[in-house]
Amino acid sequence: MDLMIFIxxxxxxxxxxxxxxxxxxxxREWIRNSVQGLISLFQPSGKGTPEKNGLHxxxxxxxxxxxxxxxxxxxxxxxxxxFLTCLGSMYTAMSNISKAVKSEDAExxxxxxxxxxxxxxTLPPFFVFIGFLGPLLGIGLGxxxxxxxxxxxxxxxLLAQPVHRDYVINAKFLAALQxxxxxxxxxxxxxxxxxxxxxxxxxxxxxxxxxxxxxxLSIIYVAFWLNLSIFFSVRFRQPAxxxxxxxxxxxxxxxxxxxxxxxxxxxxxxxxxxxASYKMYLLEKLRLTLMRFLPNQLFSEATTxxxxxxxxxxxxLTMEQLYGTIPGPLPLGQSLLLVWPQVTGLIAxxxxxFALSYVSFMRREIRSR
Numbered sequence: 001m002d003l004m005i006f007i008x009x010x011x012x013x014x015x016x017x018x019x020x021x022x023x024x025x026x027x028r029e030w031i032r033n034s035v036q037g038l039i040s041l042f043q044p045s046g047k048g049t050p051e052k053n054g055l056h057x058x059x060x061x062x063x064x065x066x067x068x069x070x071x072x073x074x075x076x077x078x079x080x081x082x083f084l085t086c087l088g089s090m091y092t093a094m095s096n097i098s099k100a101v102k103s104e105d106a107e108x109x110x111x112x113x114x115x116x117x118x119x120x121x122t123l124p125p126f127f128v129f130i131g132f133l134g135p136l137l138g139i140g141l142g143x144x145x146x147x148x149x150x151x152x153x154x155x156x157x158l159l160a161q162p163v164h165r166d167y168v169i170n171a172k173f174l175a176a177l178q179x180x181x182x183x184x185x186x187x188x189x190x191x192x193x194x195x196x197x198x199x200x201x202x203x204x205x206x207x208x209x210x211x212x213x214x215x216x217l218s219i220i221y222v223a224f225w226l227n228l229s230i231f232f233s234v235r236f237r238q239p240a241x242x243x244x245x246x247x248x249x250x251x252x253x254x255x256x257x258x259x260x261x262x263x264x265x266x267x268x269x270x271x272x273x274x275x276a277s278y279k280m281y282l283l284e285k286l287r288l289t290l291m292r293f294l295p296n297q298l299f300s301e302a303t304t305x306x307x308x309x310x311x312x313x314x315x316x317l318t319m320e321q322l323y324g325t326i327p328g329p330l331p332l333g334q335s336l337l338l339v340w341p342q343v344t345g346l347i348a349x350x351x352x353x354f355a356l357s358y359v360s361f362m363r364r365e366i367r368s369r
Contacts, residue, residue: 058167065175069141078140079183082133086187089126093118094198110309110329112203113210115195117307126191127303130184130218131296132254137183138225139246141176144239145169145230146361151237156366169361173230173354180222188215206332213336214306220346221299225250227353234360253294261290288314298346302339309335314342 069075093115119125124132146169149155159165188211196202203211228249232242265287269280291297305311309329330338 057163058171061167061171062175062178065172066179069176069179074140075179078133078137082129082137082183083187085123085129085133086126086191088123089119089129090115090191090194092120092123093125094194095120110204110207110210111199111201112192112195112207113307113309115191116211116214127214127307131221131299131303134218134222134299135225135250135296137180138222139229139243139250141179142172142226142229143233143243143246145172145176146233147237147239147242148233150366151239159366165362166358169230169234169358173227173357176226177219177223180226181219184215184218184222188212209332210306210309210335214303217299217302217306217343217346220343220350221295224295224346224350224353227350227357231353231357231360234357234364253296257294258291261287264290292342292345295346295349298342302342302346305335305339311335312338314338 116126146155149158149168155168158168192203192208192211225246229242229246232245233239236242236245265283268283268286292301301314305314309331312330
């Protein structure tokens with residue numbers, strides 16, 4: 001209720017209503033409102049009226065959502081789970097770091113990156129855990145973003161005030177994204193700090209930049225699942241249904257879709273030995289093409305290339321292509337060019353899910369209980 005009273009006091013704009021009484025919006029209004037809201041987040045606070053000290057309604061909603069996330073047991077449990085798996089993977093990497101780096105290894109110059117990729121077989125490396133548990137974090141933060149507010153009756157009271165309707169969904173997404181970004185950067189720098197204490201070797205500039213790009217890519221990957229869960233939160237009235245829908249999509253992408261692709265490739269495999277090698281090459285390209293519809297496959301390929309500079313190709317190669325190649329690590333610029341299609345695909349999927357949730361929320365009729 002304090003949020004309602006505060007928003008009433010600081011908002012002066014009226015909602016535009018059409019003849020049917022539904023809220024109308026345009027792309028120009030969305031751009032204007034989003035930019036104003038983002039600018040208001042960085043306005044300095046001062047004394048005076050709420051509008052003069054920079055407390056914009058969008059900023060208030062973002063603060064409220066972030067406070068709700070940090071104080072919820074759901075977020076604490078998810079972060080604790082990811083933190084414990086991070087410690088476990090880091091321990092296995094530290095115990096196996098002497099065997100992982102050899103003088104003749106092409107990645108010997110990138111010693112610090114082995115903290116994120118090395119493993120002794122008992123536990124997966126750090127980036128594999130992020131690819132597996134990251135979707136659960138995104139789903140857990142967004143599956144009840146809208147429907148829980150509607151079931152409590154607070155959403156209709158909020159929208160009854162002179163507040164832009166898209167402030168609600170934009171603030172919920174931005175607040176969750178800031179929480180995810182803060183968590184990943186804390187985990188990343190925690191690994192760097194433990195590595196400095198344990199091995200006493202600081203990361204080089206290229207290693208540090210590769211780790212930063214890996215963390216940014218992890219944020220984009222989790223943001224995809226966050227937007228997908230927000231979309232289910234808009235479409236389904238019950239939070240449990242939205243959570244089950246998000247988990248069902250995650251299980252389908254993780255377990256069932258690779259099985260379907262494997263069955264397709266097995267059915268198309270050549271029976272005769274004649275021209276089998278070339279057909280297997282084409283089938284492998286087909287398998288990779290089908291698998292790259294998965295966001296976790298795009299994330300896995302991109303992170304592997306960024307954290308393992310010796311990776312020079314993400315697809316099958318013929319003997320003619322391998323002839324004359326010199327093994328060696330790629331520079332950072334070349335690795336970024338290699339993973340740019342995967343990064344673009346993840347960003348496009350994230351933007352698409354956000355657009356679906358945004359349009360669904362703006363067109364949805366919100367009624368009180």
